[in-house]
Amino acid sequence: MFLPHTDSDREAMLRTIGVERMEDLFQSLPTANLFPNLSLPDGLTEMEAQGELQHIASANETAQDLVSFLGAGVYNHYCPSVVDSILRRGEFYTAYTPYQPEISQGTLQAIFEYQSLIVNLTGMEASNASHYDGATAIAEAVNMAYHVHRTKRKKIILSPGLHPHHRETVHTYIQDSSIQIVGENLSIEAGPEEIINLIDQDTALVVMQYPDFFGRIYDFSALVEAAHAAKALVAVHVNPLALGMLTPPGDFGADIVTGEGQSLGIPMSYGGPYLGIFATRSKYVRKMAGRLVGETTDSKGQRGYVLTLSTREQHIRRERAISNICSNQGLLALAAGIYMSLLGKNGLRQVAELNYHKAHYAAQKIAAIPGFEIAFESPFFNEFAVRCPRPAAEIADHLLTHHDIIAGYDLGQDYDGMENHLLIAVTEMNSREEIDYLVETLSEEPHA
Amino acid sequence: MFLPHTDSDREAMLRTIGVERMEDLFQSLPTANLFPNLSLPDGLTEMEAQGELQHIASANETAQDLVSFLGAGVYNHYCPSVVDSILRRGEFYTAYTPYQPEISQGTLQAIFEYQSLIVNLTGMEASNASHYDGATAIAEAVNMAYHVHRTKRKKIILSPGLHPHHRETVHTYIQDSSIQIVGENLSIEAGPEEIINLIDQDTALVVMQYPDFFGRIYDFSALVEAAHAAKALVAVHVNPLALGMLTPPGDFGADIVTGEGQSLGIPMSYGGPYLGIFATRSKYVRKMAGRLVGETTDSKGQRGYVLTLSTREQHIRRERAISNICSNQGLLALAAGIYMSLLGKNGLRQVAELNYHKAHYAAQKIAAIPGFEIAFESPFFNEFAVRCPRPAAEIADHLLTHHDIIAGYDLGQDYDGMENHLLIAVTEMNSREEIDYLVETLSEEPHA
């Protein structure tokens, strides 16, 4: 399959090489277990494979089959047809890292534009070409802040409102270092003030989420001020779509903005591939991990783009590189770039507000159901936590089984004492009817 | 929607034109009913339209939801992913007729190759760039033969085995001319011999189908000889996929080959767009309708392609043109070209044989069911007629309602006296299990 070799080509090539049979090419290999039997099935033709995958796909029940209010870091947004129609172009997706700029200007300019869009969206000064996802972007932020302080400051403050997966990832990354993580165990009611209390002269970085995992939006100005007073850095992890309406972290002084780019036109695809956003201040550019595209000129005097500052990277610096990242999320950065270009300023604002209004309508309706309460008073974007009269898991289970609704995310999975809390996300994909249907089924819930 | 005009652009443009308001551009129009109210709904955004169309599409039950043995001129074949991935390229589908060859070599070369593939597949000498579909290709063949004989011969023989839609279409096209159609009312048992009997000195053309509407394959050599002896032309209408294994009409002397190209990688799409194949002998090229691509050289000495012999066409010849055709099925010709290139000689042979074997397995099994008989003894390709113990319509209805099977095509719709006949098509998409399931349900049929 996928081999273009004819029998006579193969013959001729072996002859040119000077061996008789294919097997002769593997003479230098250990003979034990050479050409092992793998006990794998025979190959399938394309039509069989298509059928098989269709069969597997249909064993999933998706946001198309169910009414879903599940978010918790991944959102069911509309992916404009233009995005995928461009992503399907072979010139984009069958190229690799643009090491050879003369024949890679498509990728390079698209990434340069992506960097620009992220800078404008976040209010920062420089963006890299992407990280694997939001979680790893934060891990890289931790690493960067640690090195900005020449590894002298050991303390990293993680907000308890930072996505649990992201916090777990940071722990994995730093597990053998001398970095200490604090803050996670603050009460989840804790606001920026409590975080401020933790900042000291040993603090390298404070990581906040915006909106946070519970959907809450806080004003971080005072926190940033306090951190800067202590010469600590502040990283704000964003849902980039929310920045269509919210004050960008650059405006309140963030040093680093990370984000999960999935909400920018990338399908949910059961968890990936997504897009790790990473932006920072110009002064930290040389400390930032990841690829960077810069503008330059070609020999004909034309504007062009190249990978630049690669002395930060593993292929030049090896063990002294800032990070080990090599392949990144190029195609997803392209997707996000197309999405942002297409929506533009007004479209982003429009979709952000649509999410906002729908979520607030849902919250208001749910709050009116006896026994249900909105858990926090803070402003929120498109997601909010609800205190339920009985365990969220039971409610979610009931709604799924009987009403084909995924009611949200059971916060008890990650937070002790929040067993009765459901995290509900509402996007532009949820019609008013769907919201009303959720409210209706929640109202009918036996509150025993 | 889809307008790039900003308010200030619009202002500036109106000013340049020298009018004040948009309405002023329509001053010369009859004032009665200017800007009428159309009572049409408001526009939808892309995400709403997508949802609406998804909703409409899901109101259909397709070959994916049902087990289908329906053919009758349109076949459920596998469309290789490569075909659609190329068709999605904007440079192909957003271009038009390649009037300007210097910037249309993609389309031109692809059509040139399509012409070549059709010539090789059919065994003919020249192919045009496409007609609308099989039916209109035949209508054009009738017209061509009529004009080859300088309108002196009035008789056109249509085989009763020619698709009913195709025959109807020919009738529509010639309705006011002096052409007479004969042959259609021959017994459907009639073979080529009976057709031969109709050929005379007034006969311009004999149109046969290969395999015919009932799936039957005849040897047309004697018929062609007889026609040629009477100086009549012979058009053979083909299922091009069958030519992966069957003797091409060029080999037995056909003057014209028409075909329905749907089976060459084109989705069923509820009836279109499909592809009208038209090939003929070199000597008739100047009498052939439709666009033609020819090879030439550019000013740099490079091989290139252009539309040629356009003096046959409406934009030059107007009322004396061979046909009125202008837009054709360019993108479908491209699809068929990709499909044929991809399968190549061996793939076409392979898929044709697969259809053949599966259909024969089904026929043999069905013939073994008491009360069911294969209607004709002739060899067949992937479709065959079955005589049932009771009306085909009733059986088909029962199988659809109770077993989600589309059992085939009820021949009683088109042929008097064939109410008990079911036309069953089997393609590479029908697994043995599906065939066995059909056989099983047919066996359980109450034979009352």
Added chain:
Amino acid sequence: MPEPTIYDISSPGRQGMYYPDPDVPLASLPDSLIRKDFPFPEISEIDVVRHYTRLSQLNHGVDTGFYPLGSCTMKYNPKINEETARMPGFTQLHPLQPFETAQGALGLMYETQEWLKAISGFDAVTLQPAAGAHGEMTGVLIMKAYHRSRGDNKRIKMLLPDSAHGTNPASSAMTGLKSVQILSDERGNVDLAALRAECDDTLAGLMITNPNTLGLFDENLEEVVKIVHDAGGLVYGDGANLNAIMGISRPADSGIDVMHFNLHKTFSTPHGGGGPGSGPVGVTAELSQFLPSPIVDIIEDADDDGAPLYGLVTPENTIGRVKSFHGHFGILVRAFTYMIMLGEKGLRQASEHAVLNANYLQALLRDTYKIPHDRICMHEFVMEGHWEDAPGIHALDISKRLMDFGFHPPTNYFPLIVPEALMIEPTETENKETLDAFVDALIQIADEAHNNPEILQNAPHNTLFGRMDEVQAARNLVLCCWLPEDYEESAPQPLILD
């Protein structure tokens, strides 16, 4: 580098697509019917992909740049159309399935008929014709059927303004009618005197394009229609130019009796490198009985909580079917998607901006190029591509030179009544910057025509291919290619998959 043909890159034994071995017992093959040789390319999948990818890059399309090809309405083809048309609920539907299983498709067709009726003012619509010309033939057959139904058998004459598109006389001729040309007057309208002179009792009708192919709305349209009607003729409207008047003026309101739509123009369905098109035909109530069969209708009204039941019906005195099945359904899905996205207001805005764009270009070009019928135009206009003081330059040279600026040339040498015609239709989806750049290029070209004519005569310069020798192609006809003589045919048996 020209791309080799697929025949050039074939090699014996290659295959780009495989099929499973039969899961049924093998039947014996009818030896005498099996083809003996099969000179056909053999190519691997990667090479097929590369070949067609590279070929595509040799094309100019709407997706790559401005394409002001007059009369063709090369507007933006929304990507969502390509998604909706590919929904499996549509693509996997067989046209002969029981209608109960195809209610979605039939409903969509019904709604498409309704939208087209509302936009045009006609009372009934068939979706069957495959393209504009096919719609014309359908319409002319309907006109003939009308006369015949009245026993009026001497009507054998079809009038065609000299500005008509070539398909009009060709379509008319295909039905056996005699074409008679009517001159245009100085303002680009049908010459009323010339028209009257031909209006006798052999008149079948008039085929008129309005706005006409000069891009002008006939100022005497109502009078023209009246003259034809008074003579017992019918008026056929070529709807190719509907993009100028959606929501502005309805052809049926002007008395036109039958008209085709070009979904691949007005309704944004892609042109596909030459097709597929789709050419629905609208008619007045009186003519609806003659429409080709089948059309879609409601055969059982909606009850309280359901949709109506749709079905295919045959008009009473149908002219018959004009092709197999029900028309270019896949194109209808695209056009329907487009229409519902625009809605009533959007349709009107599209036409308004199409007209705005054309007039803007005309205003900026009228000092440099001769515009023989210089008044407010509709969605397109025609100018002359030559100057008396630049005798060596023809419209074609200007066209070829435009390619160097990245633009597709306008339509050349049509309509025939304007010498060296350059027919420019920008469409509404182009922005001001693009139009300005196009004007700049044309002004520069006009200057070159006078001061440096060779640069036009040898154009294009910046394209991969230089000017093609069309004469050679016609003289020395090469219409297909072959495998090389010494190509070793691979064995004809299916390859073993392993």
Added chain:
Amino acid sequence: MPEPTIYDISSPGRQGMYYPDPDVPLASLPDSLIRKDFPFPEISEIDVVRHYTRLSQLNHGVDTGFYPLGSCTMKYNPKINEETARMPGFTQLHPLQPFETAQGALGLMYETQEWLKAISGFDAVTLQPAAGAHGEMTGVLIMKAYHRSRGDNKRIKMLLPDSAHGTNPASSAMTGLKSVQILSDERGNVDLAALRAECDDTLAGLMITNPNTLGLFDENLEEVVKIVHDAGGLVYGDGANLNAIMGISRPADSGIDVMHFNLHKTFSTPHGGGGPGSGPVGVTAELSQFLPSPIVDIIEDADDDGAPLYGLVTPENTIGRVKSFHGHFGILVRAFTYMIMLGEKGLRQASEHAVLNANYLQALLRDTYKIPHDRICMHEFVMEGHWEDAPGIHALDISKRLMDFGFHPPTNYFPLIVPEALMIEPTETENKETLDAFVDALIQIADEAHNNPEILQNAPHNTLFGRMDEVQAARNLVLCCWLPEDYEESAPQPLILD
């Protein structure tokens, strides 16, 4: 013509995508949290499409031509992969859905783990890592966790052959280990003496790429492994080069303890202009307890007529999660599609032909270019891009000149142990004609290097862009663009749809 940026083509008030007006009552906005200004491009849909379509054409990809970028396995990316990964049953699935509603996806992941295990010989696999380097870090953390679990805390040293890819030392360093370089011997193998010298009780392990980055299968692999194991270390395998040995030799059989796979190399998933990749990690049974969480397992066996129930489980002594959710699922779908299409025999044939193609190129080039380790290679080989008698020519010049022939250059300047390295990996999906044309080009270039060096030094000549000034880019850092200073911001309220 360079393409303007999206900032260049922005105009106030344009919008390429609209949203419906809210179907719910409006909530009041928290004014103090609302952004005040938003300098962002505004572009219509058609212009976005044209922009990115034109940009794409400035790229060389596997779909447009040969791409022998060593170490990257730029094989053909089957189109069917793109279809299956886009099935709505996959794309619309939320990663946190109850596992009962995601059995298709979980089953596919489970099967993917099984296939990778069978191919590599490992006992357990995690699919979570996002790319090769991420897999490396995961693997190294597992190695460290292993030592730690044994209370063996002094093992702080990772050995790396001098031919190692840069990610290897970088990944190792990220976990806090100290990197120590091991020289290669003359035959391109790990120098056993050098290795032994470093094998003490501070040894955490060795990261080895096999076949190595010279394209050579280490002739002493078993001995290397034994030395490391004897010293209490573990052996990490960089699986980037697995494409040479599928169905031929299993890394786990050679004693390797942990290895990452590059699905975006060996398993045909596209490289996406830089990513996404996918870097699953396989480990021995002993190490499986340390795998990152979660992995997929059967949590309820199949009953008679059903599939088993799949779920996500956490390995006992997991190192934790290395990213959010379960890995690059969309890439797994592609790789799974590929694997089941190839099947056992097809996987072996792929590797065999990858090795065949590389050796064929090597055989034809060895007389013209210096190949420092000239023996039968695996799926790639490294030659020197310079000659003593052509001192002005560097590997980079050869690379740039290759572009003029339509080829993507090989990898340059890696591995570091070969001066002026040109690392050539043709992959198995290229045909002989392509390889022959590539050889012809390289031979012509070698001739030019000696007789007409400027043509190389000024290359490329036939591409749209000439050589880029990388120094300028680094000196005068411009990392993003902006709307022009005088850009008039459009009002921030959502546009009214009409």
